[in-house]
Amino acid sequence: MTTATLLVSCPDQKGLVAKVADWLYSHNGNIIHADQHTDASAGLFLMRVEWQLAGFNLERQEIAASFQPLAAAIDAKWQLHFSDRVRRVAIFVTKQDHCLYDLILRHKSGEINSQIPLVIGNHPNLEAIAHNFGINFHHVPITAETKATQEKLQLDLLHQYQIDLVVLAKYMQVLSPQFLAAFPQVINIHHSFLPAFPGAKPYHRAYQRGVKIIGATAHYVTEDLDEGPIIEQDVIRVSHRDAVADLIRKGKDLERIVLARAVRLHLENRVLIYGQTAKSKLGLRTVVFD
Structure with missing residues (x-):
């Protein structure tokens, strides 16, 4: 099962989990793991979300460009990884x-x-x-x-x-x-x-x-x-x-x-x-x- 993973850090604000989940849902993404943490002292929200590529309606080379507008809107630093890339x-x-x-x-x-x-x-x-x-x-x-x-x-x-x-x-x-x-x-x-x-x-x-x-x-x-x-x-x-x-x-x-x-x-x-x-x-x- 090949998966994609996003690692996201951004200023803490309301609705972040919903926004990321909605973006994945809009492209038929099936989330298999999601976790998040808020560091109140730094005012930062940090998240890891992993989903199956099977059935996802974006090609892997299209994912980054599709996520970028949302990342810009929430002022996020982010990384995208694929499980079948063996380092x-x-x-x-x-x-x-x-x-x-x-x-x-x-x-x-x-x-x-x-x-x-x-x-x-x-x-x-x-x-x-x-x-x-x-x-x-x-x-x-x-x-x-x-x-x-x-x-x-x-x-x-x-x-x-x-x-x-x-x-x-x-x-x-x-x-x-x-x-x-x-x-x-x-x-x-x-x-x-x-x-x-x-x-x-x-x-x-x-x-x-x-x-x-x-x-x-x-x-x-x-x-x-x-x-x-x-x-x-x-x-x-x-x-x-x-x-x-x-x-x-x-x-x-x-x-x-x-x-x-x-x-x-x-x-x-x-x-x-x-x-x-x-x-x-x-x-x-x-x-x-x-």
Whole structure:
């Protein structure tokens, strides 16, 4: 069953659900999922609506033009997606393999609807894993002196493989503002419950603070380190009996689950980013229509 999905954000006002539903009804649309949220503090209405294309009396290339007058009337920002467009994902890695294995196995089992044609590593350690699953691996080493040149090579590879989304699966490099300007669709997994313990070695710092809960956070990448809009988080309890190695072991389980959830939600068009700039008081936020 092929579907179309609209993600809509606009100033809150009366009758928005009815207007969108009426537009769909006028074209014989059969809604199979609809959800909405109003952020009163921002004065914004946010909506996700999905409908069957079978029986819809607009061709898919006509849908955007048909919806545009309504979008203009309600001052909406909007996206249109189709379920049969399988997006192409590149995975960036360093040396840790647990998130890479997890994403590939979930993809192979059909749990994550995508293609994974490319793995890029700044070390060669995980090349065999990619090749064992028939995925192209490119070793792109990066130092402070070569960062600009090597990121240009990475961007060329993303273009060559027609990549739609980059997933940082324990990629221990900070992407430059220039990279993100050229390719902003990037999801990262951070091994703490942000905003606690951003940056390096969060498990070590959590152990030093004697925390009783550790977490993992999947977020979109922005220029501000570990401050991008959050997609998914989870936590697990730890105790005084746990050493740093125990925190890392427990945290890896969370990292796998949280990253996989975030990638799936993104690929199913269930995440809507809204808000001001990343440096504003509230920053960018997400609504996740799960």
